[in-house]
Amino acid sequence: MVRAYRPPDFQSALTIMRENRAIPLAGGTDLMVSRRRWSGLSPFFAKPVLFIGHLEEIKRVEIDITNIKIGSACSLASLLEHREIPEVLKIVISQMATPAIRNIGTLGGNICNASPAGDALPVLYAMDASVVLQRKAEIRTLPIEKFITGPGETVLKDDELLTSIIIPKKSYNVGFYRKVGTRQANSLSKLSFQGLARIEEGKISDIRISFGAVAMTVIRSREIEEILIEKSGKEIEKLIPEVSSLYSAVIKPIDDQRSNIRYRKTISLKLLRYFLRTVLISKIG
C-alpha cells in the first residue's frame, strides 16, 4: 500500500512535506513509469506520496517587467497555450512526449526529474532560468545549473518543493533548436541543441548555446559564448574551428540503448557549426 496525501492548498503541502518527507507527484509521468510494478500491484514508493499537480498556487504564470514566472505544476500543454510564454520554449515543449502526456506532465517535473535527456532543460539553461524552492521556513532561488547536479540529482531538500521557474525577459532575434530522437514524435532525445542569440548592427550582442543529453547535465559554457560576443559574421566564420574544439572538450556523451558516443558527439558539433554558420552568419549577412 502507498500512503498518499492530496493537500487542499500549497501551505498544507509544505506542512506535509515537513512532517512526512513525502515524494511530490505532479503529473506522475516520470514517477509512475519508473515506479511501476507487476500489473495489478500499486507502484513502489518507500515514502508517502504528495499530490501537487492540482495546487492552484503553483499552476500560475506571472509576468512582470523583467521576468516570466512559471508555476512548477503548470502542465506542458498549458504552457503551449499561454500567450506570454516565449516562443523558443514553446518550440521545445511542442516536441516533448505526446499530447496526452503533455496534458498532465509538468515543467517542474521535467526539471526535478533531472534526466540528462530532459528536453526542457537546454532552453532553460540558455535563458538563464532560475528555480524557486520553498519549504516551511525558507524560500531560496537558484540558477538552474546550480539546482541540477547530476543525472537524477538535484540539491532539493527532502522537505522542499520547487514552486516556480523564473525566466528573465530577453529578446532574441535568432533561435535554433534541434531535438534528435529515434522517431520524430514521442521519443526521447539522443541529443539536443539549443542556440539563442541577439544580433545588433551586424554583430552578436548576446549568445547562448546549450547541449542536451550529451553529458551528465546540460552543457552551457559562458566562457565559450563570450568569445563570440561583439563578433561579426566574418569573425565568427574564422572562430568556428576554435569554438568547435572548445565544445568538443566538454561534450562527453555515453553509449547506451538509444545511440552511441560517436554519433552524439559528432552531430552535436555539426549542429553547433550549422547554427553558427548557416543560421547565425546568414542572419548577420
Add this chain to the structure above:
Amino acid sequence: MKGKIGKSIKKIDVAEKTGGYARYIADMRFESMLHAKTLRSSKPRAKIKGIDIPEIPQGYYIVDRNDVPGKNRVKMIVNDQPFFAEDVVNYIGEPILLVVGPDKEKIIKILSEIKVYYEAVKPVFTIEEAEKLNTTPIYGEDNCFADYEIEKGDPDEAFGRAAKIVENEYRTGYQEHIYLEPQGMIGIYESNRVTVYGSMQCPYFVKNALIQGLGWGGDRIRVVQTTTGGAFGGKEEYPSLIAGHVAFAAVKAGKPVRLIFNRKEDIQATTKRHPSIIRLKTALDDHKKIIATDVDIKMDGGAYSGLSNVVLQRAMFAATGVYNIPNVRVRGRAFATNNVPSGALRGFGGPQAFFAIEMNMHALADHVSEDPLDFKIKHMLKKGDHTVTGGVLRQDVKLDEMTDMVLGMSDYRKKYDEFSKNDDQVLRGIGLSLFYHGCAFTGSGEKDIIKAEVKLKKREDGKVLILIANVDMGQGAQTTLRKIVARTLCIPVDDVIYENPDTDVVPDSGPTVASRTVMIVGFLLDKAAQELKAEWEKAPEVEVHKVYEQPGYIRWDQETFEGDAYPVYSWGTNVVEVEVDPVTCEIKVKGIWGVYDVGTAIDERIIQGQIEGGISQGLGYATIEVMNSKDGKILQDSITDYIIPCSMYFPGIESKLIDSYYEYGPYGAKCAGELPFIGAAPALASAVQNALNVQIKRIPVTPEYLMETAEGEN
C-alpha cells in the same frame, strides 16, 4: 451478395475492438484463479549447481522441471527446448521455475528470496563466434541447427568462365513483434482434463505440445484461443512453451493459473526475427549479365532450434529474388548462440534474403555502370522460368506490368535522375524493390505435414458454423473466411458463425501462419460450402468435412529441396522516396508506392490494411527498430527504447492491386499477409543509397550507421 467478392464489408471484429468489449486473455477471470510469475535465468550460459527455495506458505507453489508429467521438451521440429531448465541454462530469460499463488506481493517476495547457483560456461553471442566454435557447442557438434546446400545448374563451370566476379556482404538485425497484447495463458485442471486459454496463432501446435509435456492422451486436453491482440508470428511457436507452464501449474495447484507477461518480460524472453549475415558472390559475363551466384546465408537462431530450419529454408529459396539466374549455389546455416531463441516473424526468412539480393542487384548495376532498375528488369523472372529449387513458375508472372505501374505512380525515373545529381542542400533519394512471397507451407508440407481438415455445419436455424483451428489475430480471417463461405452458399455473411477455435470443437485445419489461411483453408471452406450447398435440403442439420488435397502439379522432394518450393507465389513492387537530413543523417520517408499481385482480394480494405501495416512494419525494420543484444541481454527492452513507427512517421501509402487469378485459391486468392512486409526495407535502403551515394549494407539504416558510412567514405 452481388458484384466482386473483393468489395469491402465492415470488418467483423472492428466493433468489439474499438468499443473495448473484446475479451482478451487478461480480461478472463476464473474462480480462485492463481497468478504465476517466472523465475528466469540471469546468465546466458551456465550449469545450475543448485537452487535455494525459501519456506513456501500454504497455497503457494513452485512449479519446475519436476512438475512436468510427460516429456520436458516443447514440441517443435526438433525437441531441444525444455519447458523448464534442467541442469543448464542457455539464454538470459530462460524459464527455470514458476512461483504460483493467490497474492502477487507474496509471489514477488518468494521470487526475490529464491537463489540460483550458477557455474558459468563460456557463452557464444554472435554468428561469428558460433561459426568459429571457440567453446563447447551449444547444439550438435558444429553449433548449427541446420546446414543446407542447394544447387541449380553448374555454378562452378559458370564462375570459371565469368568476366567479372563481385562479392558483397549484407547484415540484418533483430526485429521484435510488438504485438499490442503481450503473451498470456490461463490453465485449468478440472475433471481430469486440462484446458488452456490463451493468445495464440496455432491451437493445435499448443495442444500437441501439451500432449507431449503432460504425457496424456489428446482427449484430456483442450485448447481455446482467446481474442488475440496481434501476433505477427510471435504467437506461432512461443505459446506452446507457456501453455505448458500454466497446464503443469494448474495440475499441481488444482486451481486455474494465469501467466501474463509484461512488456519488458515479453521483449526480453520471447522470440524475435533472426539476425542474418548474407554473402553473395556473383559472376557476370561480357554482356553484364549474371550467369551465376553463390549465396551464403547465416542466421542467429538463438539458444534453441525452434523454427530456425524452416525460416532458413525460406531465406534460401528466396536467395535469387525475382531474378532468373541459371547457375546457383546456396548454403544456409542457422547457428546456435546464447541469445534468446529467434523465431517466426512476418516474412519468415524472406525479408533478410530480399534485402540482400535487392541491394546486391543495385551494387552489381553500379559496378557495371548500368541503371539499377534496367539491370533488374533484364534479369526478371517470367512465366515458365525455373526457381532456385528447379520449380517451374506455372502461373503468370506480371512483374513487368507491375513495375510499369509503380513507376508511373511514383514518377520514379524522373526523380531518380534528378536525385542522382546530388546537390548537398537537400539529400533526396528514391528506391525500388521487386519481391515475392511463396504462399503457404514449403513444398508439399501442406500435404505431408499439415493435412488440413475443415468442417462446415448447417444448423437447424439455417446458420452455418465454420469449424476450423485458424484464428483471427487482427489480420481479418473472421471477415474474409465468412465472406467466402457466405458467397458460395448464397447466404448473408451474418448467417455464418465463426467462433474463436476450441480444439474440442474444431478439426485441425493447421496453424495460422505462412500466409496460408485464406488460400489453403479458405479454398477448403469454399469446397466444403459447395458440398454443403448441394446437401442443404437433405436434413435440418448438415455437416460436411473436407481434407486438403494437393494440386496435381506440385512436385517436391523435401530431402533434396528440389521442385516447387511453394504451390504459388504472390508478387510485389515498392517504391520509397526519402529525404536525408544533411546534418543529423536522419531519414524522412516522403513517399511510398506499391503494386501487388495477390490473386483475388477477398476484401479490398483488408488487403489495404495488410499492405499499409506490412509496409510500416517493414520500414520500421529498415530504419528505427534497433535491437541489440549485449552479452546475451537485449538492450532495448521497452517501447521507450525499442521504437516502432507511429502514424506520424510516414506519409500516405499509395497502393494498387493487379488482376490475377489462382485456380487453387478461393475465388482466385493467393497469399497477402507477409508479402507487403518484404519489399519495404530494400526500397528504403536503395532510396537512401540514391540520396547519399553510399552503399547500404545493413539494416536498420540508422543515422549512426549513415554517419559512420559517410565519414568512412570521405
